Amino acid sequence: MTVAQWLERAVAFLDERGVPEARASAEFLLAEAMGAGRAAVLARGGQPLDDKVGHRFWRWIKERGRREPLAYILGWQPFLDLRVEISRDCLIPRPETEELALECARLLRESGEAAPKIVEIGTGTGCVAVALARLLAGATVYATDVSAAALELARRNALAHRVQDRVRLIREDMFSGKPGLRGWADLVVSNPPYIPTRELANLAAEVRREPALALDGGRDGLDAVRAIVPSAARTLKPGGTLALEIGARQGAAVLSILSAAGLAQARVKKDAQGRDRMAFARRAAE
Ligand SMILES: C[S@@+](CC[C@H](N)C(=O)[O-])C[C@H]1O[C@@H](n2cnc3c(N)ncnc32)[C@H](O)[C@@H]1O
Incomplete structure (x- = not known):
């Protein structure tokens, strides 16, 4: 699956569970899983996503689906x-x-x-x-x-x-x-x-x-x-x-x-x- 396909699947998953700002959450988590910035998620949309990275991302998406705050999953927050x-x-x-x-x-x-x-x-x-x-x-x-x-x-x-x-x-x-x-x-x-x-x-x-x-x-x-x-x-x-x-x-x-x-x-x-x-x-x- 490509980066964009993982992203869309995650947004749909979070939307179904009523997670607020589902797309932003998914983009931040995908960027973190890829070890890159959010821009890279968008720029590399057509590229395949490494399986290991995909699994890590999906584990976090499931946590977010249980309404775990994004910052707790990421482990950091800007201040x-x-x-x-x-x-x-x-x-x-x-x-x-x-x-x-x-x-x-x-x-x-x-x-x-x-x-x-x-x-x-x-x-x-x-x-x-x-x-x-x-x-x-x-x-x-x-x-x-x-x-x-x-x-x-x-x-x-x-x-x-x-x-x-x-x-x-x-x-x-x-x-x-x-x-x-x-x-x-x-x-x-x-x-x-x-x-x-x-x-x-x-x-x-x-x-x-x-x-x-x-x-x-x-x-x-x-x-x-x-x-x-x-x-x-x-x-x-x-x-x-x-x-x-x-x-x-x-x-x-x-x-x-x-x-x-x-x-x-x-x-x-x-x-x-x-x-x-x-x-x-x-x-x-x-
Ligand atoms: C609203 S949080 C603020 C945390 C941080 N300063 C911030 O602004 O994001 C309140 C903090 O007060 C601490 N706290 C709660 N009861 C306390 C007490 N009896 N004595 C000292 N600190 C307490 C909590 O552990 C928590 O870290």
């Missing part, structure tokens, strides 16, 4: 300019988190601090920590997660992008209430689990494959935010910034949690699709 290794222990990075990371980098550049100290809570793959370390040459990122498997993946991503010396990984439970050092961080950033528990069952099949630990924000989705905000208010130095990714309907509730913790200049920022998806506040300068 800004980085190729981030992915595993089933971690959330798959989302585009709105890329926006959060870019806004954090912009704010830190604007602050003029040449060697900012950053805390990331719930680092997962390490995508935000690694991206910030790459974007800000003088920065050190203290990235925490409660999941040992996530921290191991973050370690590999930091190493792959050569920022292992400036991304310190710490196993810590954000609910432990440990007081920690006060007043030293320029930025605390988190994309916490923020989906209300009762909404988890209604998520797309692919999202339900992601770890509940990374998604479940408790009854109203804000358990993690209520833990992070007061602890960040202590950790930040005067003038330092807290940056959170939030659910699209959580803006007002998050703003009141930020203000109740005594943080200043609380604001919500929209993502590229016009949804309230980020919240920022600052510890008032003394």
Whole structure:
């Protein structure tokens, strides 16, 4: 069978199973199986496909047909300019988190601090920590997660992008209430689990494959935010910034949690699709 015939067979297979964006999935998986880019899949359509490559491709197509997320099958996902290794222990990075990371980098550049100290809570793959370390040459990122498997993946991503010396990984439970050092961080950033528990069952099949630990924000989705905000208010130095990714309907509730913790200049920022998806506040300068 030719490359084009394998592709068409796979698209029909995925379409029958209701897989969203079946053609894109099939093209990415075929390119990965061929060890080439997507352009090669299209350019080599008339050529026969090696049997071994075809079998590998079909095994992945069957997984995708069972609604396994594409990134878990590929084992990687782009995040800004980085190729981030992915595993089933971690959330798959989302585009709105890329926006959060870019806004954090912009704010830190604007602050003029040449060697900012950053805390990331719930680092997962390490995508935000690694991206910030790459974007800000003088920065050190203290990235925490409660999941040992996530921290191991973050370690590999930091190493792959050569920022292992400036991304310190710490196993810590954000609910432990440990007081920690006060007043030293320029930025605390988190994309916490923020989906209300009762909404988890209604998520797309692919999202339900992601770890509940990374998604479940408790009854109203804000358990993690209520833990992070007061602890960040202590950790930040005067003038330092807290940056959170939030659910699209959580803006007002998050703003009141930020203000109740005594943080200043609380604001919500929209993502590229016009949804309230980020919240920022600052510890008032003394
Ligand atoms: C929404 S994911 C974010 C992952 C990554 N930072 C990103 O933006 O793609 C939330 C992360 O918080 C971690 N997490 C969940 N509960 C935690 C806890 N109690 N303490 C620390 N981290 C926790 C999860 O393991 C997961 O990696």
